[in-house]
Amino acid sequence: MTLSNLFTNFDLDMETLTKILDYSSDEIFVLDKNKKIIYVNDACKKHYGLNKEDVMGKLSLELVDKGYWFPSIFPDILERKEPITIKQTTVLGAELLTSAVPILNEKKEVELIVTTARELQSYKMLKGKEKDSDQRKEMEDSFTSIITNNKKMKNVLKYARKVAATNSTILILGESGTGKSVLAQYIHENSSRKNGPFLTINCAAIPAELMESELFGYTPGAFTNANRSGKKGMLETVDRGTLFLDEIGDMPLPLQAKMLRVIQDKKFIPIGGTQEKTVDIRIITATNKDLYEMVKNKTFREDLYYRLNVVDITMLPLRERPEDISPLTYHFLYKFNRKYEMNKLISKDCLECLTHYSWQGNVRQLENLIEKLVITSDDVIGIHDLPEGVYRQSQLLIDKTVPTSLNEAIELAKKEMVRASYKLNRSSRRVAKDLQISQTQAVKLIREYCQDLQEN
Numbered sequence: 325m326t327l328s329n330l331f332t333n334f335d336l337d338m339e340t341l342t343k344i345l346d347y348s349s350d351e352i353f354v355l356d357k358n359k360k361i362i363y364v365n366d367a368c369k370k371h372y373g374l375n376k377e378d379v380m381g382k383l384s385l386e387l388v389d390k391g392y393w394f395p396s397i398f399p400d401i402l403e404r405k406e407p408i409t410i411k412q413t414t415v416l417g418a419e420l421l422t423s424a425v426p427i428l429n430e431k432k433e434v435e436l437i438v439t440t441a442r443e444l445q446s447y448k449m450l451k452g453k454e455k456d457s458d459q460r461k462e463m464e465d466s467f468t469s470i471i472t473n474n475k476k477m478k479n480v481l482k483y484a485r486k487v488a489a490t491n492s493t494i495l496i497l498g499e500s501g502t503g504k505s506v507l508a509q510y511i512h513e514n515s516s517r518k519n520g521p522f523l524t525i526n527c528a529a530i531p532a533e534l535m536e537s538e539l540f541g542y543t544p545g546a547f548t549n550a551n552r553s554g555k556k557g558m559l560e561t562v563d564r565g566t567l568f569l570d571e572i573g574d575m576p577l578p579l580q581a582k583m584l585r586v587i588q589d590k591k592f593i594p595i596g597g598t599q600e601k602t603v604d605i606r607i608i609t610a611t612n613k614d615l616y617e618m619v620k621n622k623t624f625r626e627d628l629y630y631r632l633n634v635v636d637i638t639m640l641p642l643r644e645r646p647e648d649i650s651p652l653t654y655h656f657l658y659k660f661n662r663k664y665e666m667n668k669l670i671s672k673d674c675l676e677c678l679t680h681y682s683w684q685g686n687v688r689q690l691e692n693l694i695e696k697l698v699i700t701s702d703d704v705i706g707i708h709d710l711p712e713g714v715y716r717q718s719q720l721l722i723d724k725t726v727p728t729s730l731n732e733a734i735e736l737a738k739k740e741m742v743r744a745s746y747k748l749n750r751s752s753r754r755v756a757k758d759l760q761i762s763q764t765q766a767v768k769l770i771r772e773y774c775q776d777l778q779e780n
């Protein structure tokens with residue numbers, strides 16, 4: 325029986341079929357081979373705030389570029405030509421579980437892509453009611469969302485997926501709060517170890533004397549106050565999985581030697597023990613310090629540095645990817661609205677301010693601010709809710725005037741140079757050195773141009 329027979333037999337005309345599709349709570353989205361949207365049902369309104377008519381006939385890239393949803397599923401599906409499921413975040417802050425299926429012609433070329441998207445929240449509501457809720461939870465938790473609209477960051481993720489497939493040690497570099505830990509988790513989830521454990525040790529947070537026993541474990545009676553039955557170390561717990569050593573630059577030197585052995589030979593001896601243990605682990609490390617400089621200063625072992633740095637990945641500071649600020653804001657707004665059972669919105673000019681701010685604390689600073697704003701603001705988060713420093717600095721950049729005289733141009737250039745140098749150096753002594761001026765002059769200029777930066 326053909327599809328049209330079926331429609332005829334059940335009296336299904338086009339109008340009824342459209343109605344059926346529009347009543348589906350899941351979004352249905354069809355793309356042709358030119359990536360043009362040829363069909364979408366009414367669910368697009370609740371997911372992106374767009375009418376069907378605003379979507380149909382458009383190139384999907386056009387809407388992705390405007391930030392209506394991210395990441396795009398289409399580059400991957402066109403490359404792999406097989407069904408894919410990913411997590412997406414929309415401009416309205418909804419989190420979707422999106423599955424796309426390619427329909428291939430006889431030459432194995434993609435003819436159509438049929439996509440369905442469902443809000444993850446509805447999975448959560450089903451939790452506990454269904455037998456397979458554990459499986460569902462697993463599915464939800466198995467997606468680490470790294471939100472980005474930035475081309476360089478997309479390449480970083482592509483590269484990360486590529487190296488995830490190997491077993492090599494990876495060093496993730498980048499300023500604090502740029503997402504090094506989320507990237508480590510993402511690499512684990514995209515590796516063959518994804519069903520094994522993923523454990524993080526923050527080398528800066530654990531006292532040096534405790535770190536060794538945490539990592540290697542100890543045998544019964546290894547030292548005074550030790551647990552009588554001994555303790556399994558993280559290296560053993562994470563067998564067949566991934567160990568993420570955050571802030572590796574803070575690992576004490578004696579421990580660095582022991583770690584080198586684990587990486588080279590996959591072997592270690594627990595504290596107080598005599599028997600060697602073998603483990604199968606992948607090690608990912610991260611730091612915001614200049615490890616190479618530390619090697620030169622002999623505070624980090626050179627041999628370990630080269631062992632860890634087989635593959636290095638650098639996370640970009642948020643100020644270098646302003647196109648990520650809006651999607652991340654919506655993502656966090658959705659997250660904290662859910663956490664605090666609120667329904668806060670954000671005004672357009674407030675979002676504009678956030679986009680122009682320099683975010684020295686990167687994504688973490690943005691996340692913390694949105695959490696605070698969700699708790700403290702009225703129904704719509706407006707510019708009056710922003711901390712003074714964020715508002716003032718962003719206004720300076722928004723109001724950037726085009727100079728009309730040479731003197732004004734010189735003044736603007738001076739201001740920009742001082743601000744840029746201060747953002748980087750954060751001290752009048754270093755600004756003076758950087759701009760080749762006296763420290764007294766630097767103090768005066770910082771006071772004049774960087775007050776808002778000093779407050780944050």
Ligand SMILES: Nc1ncnc2c1ncn2[C@@H]1O[C@H](COP(=O)(O)OP(=O)(O)OP(=O)(O)O)[C@@H](O)[C@H]1O
Pocket residue numbers: 469470471472498499500501502503504505506507570610611612652655687688691
């Ligand atoms: N691209 C992203 N998408 C969604 N959330 C992100 C993204 N990047 C970072 N975050 C969130 O921002 C916060 C800070 O990220 P993370 O802890 O990974 O940064 P980090 O670089 O490891 O920081 P540190 O160097 O201080 O350990 C986390 O809550 C993380 O979930």
